[in-house]
Amino acid sequence: MNKKKFSDYIKSFDFRRLFIDLGWDNYSNEIPISVEDEVFKLSGIVEKRGFVIVLCHSADNGGIPLHATRRKIENLFSKLHQEHLIIYENKGKTKQIWQYAIHERDKPKRVHEIPYKVKQDPEIIYQRARGLLFTLDEEENITLVDVIARIREGFGTNTEHVTKKFYDEFKKHHTSFLDFIEGIDDMIKIQDNKNKQWYSSLMLSRLMFCYFIQKKGYLNNDLNYLQNKLKEVRNKEGKNIFYGFYRDFLLQLFHQGLGKPQKTRDLKVEIGNIPYLNGGLFDVHMLERQFEDINIKDDAFERIFNFFDQWNWHLDIRVEATGRDINPDVIGYIFEKYVNDRAAMGAYYTKEDITDYIGKNTIIPFLLDQVKKEYPKSFKKDGYLWAFLKNSGDTYLYEAVKKGIYKAANDNNPQKIEELNIPSNIAIGLDTQRPKLLERRKDWNTKTPEKYALPKEIWRETIVRWKRYFELKDKITSGEITEINDFITYNLNIRQFIQDILENTNDPEFIHHFYKAIHSITILDPTCGSGAFLFAALNILETLYEACIERMEQFTEEEPRKYNFFHEVLVLVNSEENSNVKYYTYKTIILNNLYGIDIMHEAVEIAKLRLFLKMVGAVDMNLRKSNFGLEPLPDIDFNIRVGNTLVGFATEKEFKMAVELKEPLFAPKIIKDFEDEFRNTATAFELFQDAQLITDKGGDTHKKAKVELQKRLATLNEKLNGYLASTYGIDKNRIPDENKFNKKYGEWYSSHQPFHWFADFYEIINGRNGFDVVIGNPPYVEYSKIKKLYTVNNLSTVGCGNIYASVIETACKIIGKDNRLAMIVPLSALASSSRMTQLRDIIFSKGGHFSSYSGDTNPGILFEGVKRQLAILLLNDSNRILITKYLRWYATERNTLFDLLRYQEVTNEHFNKTYPKVESTVALNVINKILKCKPEIHIDKNLPEKFYFHRAFIYWLKSFSFKPYFYNERDGSDISTNQMKIGGTSSHDDLLKVITVLNSSSYYLYTLAYSDCRNIRIDDVSGFRFGFNAMDKNISKKLITLSKDYAADLKKNCTRKEIDSSSTGKVVYDEFYIKLSKTIIDNMDCLLAQHYGFTQEELDYIINYDIKYRMGNALFAEDD
Secondary structure, rough: OHHHHHHHHHOOOOOOHHHHHHEEOOOOOOEEEEEEEEEEEEEEEEEEEEEEEEOOHHHHHHHOOHHHHHHHHHHHHHOOOOEEEEEEEEOOEEEEEEEEEHHHHHOEEEEEEEEEEEEOOOOOHHHHHHHHHOOOOOOHHHOOOHHHHHHHHHOOOOOOOHHHHHHHHHHHHHHHHHHOEEOOOOOHHHHHOOHHEEEEEEEHHHHHHHHHHOOOOOOOOOOOHHHHHHHHHHHHHOOOOOHHHHHHHHHHHHHHHOOOOHHOOOOOOOOOOOOEEEEEOOOOOOOHHHHOEEEHHHHHHHOOOHOOEHHHHHHOOOOOOOEEOOOOOHHHHHHHHOOOOOHOOOOOOOOOHHHHHHHHHHHHHHHHHHHHHHHHHHHHHOOHHHHHOOOOOOOOOHHHOOOOOOOOOOOOOOHHHHOOOHHHHOOOOOOOOOOHHHOOOOOOOOOOOOOOOOOOOHHHHHHHHHHHHHHHHHHHOOOOOOOOOOOOOOOHHHHHHHHHHHHHOOOOHHHHHHHHHHHHOEEEEEOOOHHHHHHHHHHHHHHHHHHHHHHHHHHHHHOOOOOOOHHHHHHHOOOOOOOOOOHHHHHHHHHHHEEEEEEHHHEEEHHHHHHHHHOOOOOOOOOOOOHHHHEEEOOOOOOEEEEEEEOOOOOOHHHHHHHHHHHOOOOHHHHHHHHHHHHHHHHHHHHHHHHOOOOOOOOOHHHHHHHHHHHHHHHHHHHHHHHHHHHHHOOOOOOOHHHHHHHHHHHHHHOOOOOOOOHHHHHHHHHOOEEEEEEOOOOOEEEHHHHOOOOOOHHHHHOOOHHHHHHHHHHHOEEEEEEHHHEEHHHHOOOOOOOHHHHHHHHHHOOOEEEEOOOOOOOOOOOOOOOOOEEEEEEEOOOOOOEEEEEEEOHHHHHHOOOHHHHHHHHHHHHOOOOOOOOHHHHHHHHHHHHHOOOOOOOOOOOOOEEEEEEEEEOOOEEOOOOOOEEOOOOOOOOOOOOEEEEEEHHHHHHHHHHHHOHHHHHHHHHEEEEEEOOOHHHHHHHHOOOHHHHOOHHHHHHHHHHHHHHHHHHHEEEEEEEEEEOOOEEEEOOOOOOHHHHHHHHHHHHHHHHOOHHHHHHHHOOOOOOOHHHHHHHHOOOO
């Protein structure tokens, strides 16, 4: 459909003919929607495969319903038709509003509205609606999914992942590209040439950026600009002219074209109509200054361009069927996984659901905390915020929690689990007070029917989930939830909640204070890599900014003479410098809110590249406008920085101590001079930031401000480095020979790459008491490896042995009080090992939410490359400890993992070197009853009665009263010294009872609660509360008998296996199948229940703990 015909339909409000011409089907239903005593008539226009488009007629006053009313109409209508588009019109037919709700997994529902007035050019609607054409040829194969995809492409945004094939090919090209680079430390082997590797990454980043923007027409409106220019160069070379693509064209394009405004360019070649981008990416790089004779052969570009041309490059994020589509979101993954071996440094690419979970549960609570401080009215127990939640029903429970509830309900509003149509053989086990609970729950480990179940769910899990649903719904509807942290504790959808609050509140003051909070929040990733967490923060803040701006527009439209603050903001938003609201939003977030540090230069380059691409993708290109309508990108060289997070002065106090140590007599004067310099540098930074917002951006004002700031920071850091080096023993007083000192200092500086937090971010750390939110995934590297490169001073957690502990300690130094800190780290942080005591003291003193995850493919992993158990720490200075059990999942369950988190509060009475990982009061009661007993038995491998246990465990703890057979060809050993540990008791009866306990599910649960969920240490055995002295003699005898039965059963079911080992030759051993002895283990737990006083509900919990994963398909009498 051409634009004129489309415009005629829109201006005449003839929506039915418009969509019928686009291939939609007639839909004529009339739907009345009642909102606050006013009834709005929604008339059907068209539909396609269940997606309906309706017209909402004017309100009683003849106008279009106000925003808050439109949201209520949309919410009510979505219960009738989830997938829909509503068009609002006023009585005089002079105004329209097109409203579409976008539903995306793990993101809040977002309602987009596009206003149109008849005097306007309907271009914006035309651009979005023209893709909704369905031809007759398509009709037979069209589905609802296809319709939704087209609507979203026009009115919303989707996410897509690129095939692994691109990563593999890119890695090869990155490696081969290095071979073509000359003039950078050529005497150093490529695998050791860090500068050449860095420059290769920089060049490929620049080229990828150019590929993205050329496909949008930004490079001389030529979609194959780089390839065509390379051909031109090759033609010149063919005429016996020395002319190289890199030196004679590409550097000109970068430095004089993309890196400079047109009026200041000094071009020696014809580059065509090229926009000025700024941003620092195309400035003369420090490596290009250091190595002036760099050259790259033309063949390198021919190869990389041929590879790039095999893919479709999109600046937006879209769904395509070709499998060869590249968008900016994949760039970080390429870097983290393939370009640099960050996994060798303990750094891993963090999946989006992890960054989203951490981001939303730190950023949004912090923002709400800030609004509460400034505007407490809305947060009173009877205030708007909590009243809104109270009236929301189950809206903010995740869909995974609700799965199957309504299909099992007698009506649409069930109040308790007993009202659900649960099969009688399952329902009989609901009452925990009646006797024979184990018998009544005999069918609870069967598969739940698909209509009720999440993937691979058994009835036991379904019932627990449904009980959780009613528990949470009751807390919400009774008004029990009145604390911001409750959203994390009860795992409510906080993103959707705050989105709905912003879109529905009639209180402009709340919008005012919330906008001030998001405009000023500072979010840091101290080991940012390619920016995964920064992007998560950007995506979270984006919807909040846009919701606030939209509400400001509505408030000012309804009352134009009020709300001066809103007018001031909207003037900035709508200024000519900003292409559109999204561009303004991204620019503001990237400049004001996001900060990152990484020790790798390449990581920082990629993080900045991704942020720039995000901004460019938000611009609507206009060839008639200056610079294609593209506002020069902000310079974020001082937001995203290179440096060592662990080396440098984190606080001013640390710096002062170093000065006083080195020059005690002159320290007061030196410190005073430094303080003046700190303030002057902070002022220079403010001038630089301000220069980015003026129309001369990229011109002299901006450049001069940047140069001035760079000079000040370089001078300041050089002085600070001198004092820091002295704490490492590198001091001119100690090394008087200048040449030796300079050599020693240069080596130290190169290896340690110091970064002085309080100086480089002086205004944030000193002026505002620290960053507001610190999030990230620090490297998991043993300090013993790092010491070969650099050493760390002034951090108490160095003794923990892994640098992730020191990253957390540093983060605690640079974050403000009552602010939010979140990291994903190895589970050893929460385990009872004495090694991590210093770290546990830090994190537990702050308090927060702690969740634990399997990480060894048993049965699923949290993210690729990490075969270790992990924990997510959400620290919030609450002094409360809320914790989850150790979580396992199958691959098909991964999508609901974070939606189903259950936190349980624990206190000091549960502390046993650490806090237990539990999910419920039932589990906590089990732990409490065990803790009330005493160990009362001496266990030592030197005692005569020996027993044996495996060091490592997954689903079963393997402990033996006999020596398991083991032989290897090299040693002839009769025990696996690597895996098998030895314990001993003074009597044989004690040995048998110990074996019974160690193989019980009771001990398994307890050990998972306190250990690293991977290793059993002798302390985990000897320190267990056996309580044998208080044990009933009859129970004791039965345990001894069961221990003998268990040993016999193990021997009966074992298999002797033989393998070849490269280190020890032939290995022969007995493999035991513990799950085949589960009935005996259950009998052990029944006896221990009598001993410890477990209730029948607690015993049922113990026997069936992780049953689906421990038993596998054997649970359903199926083969594994």
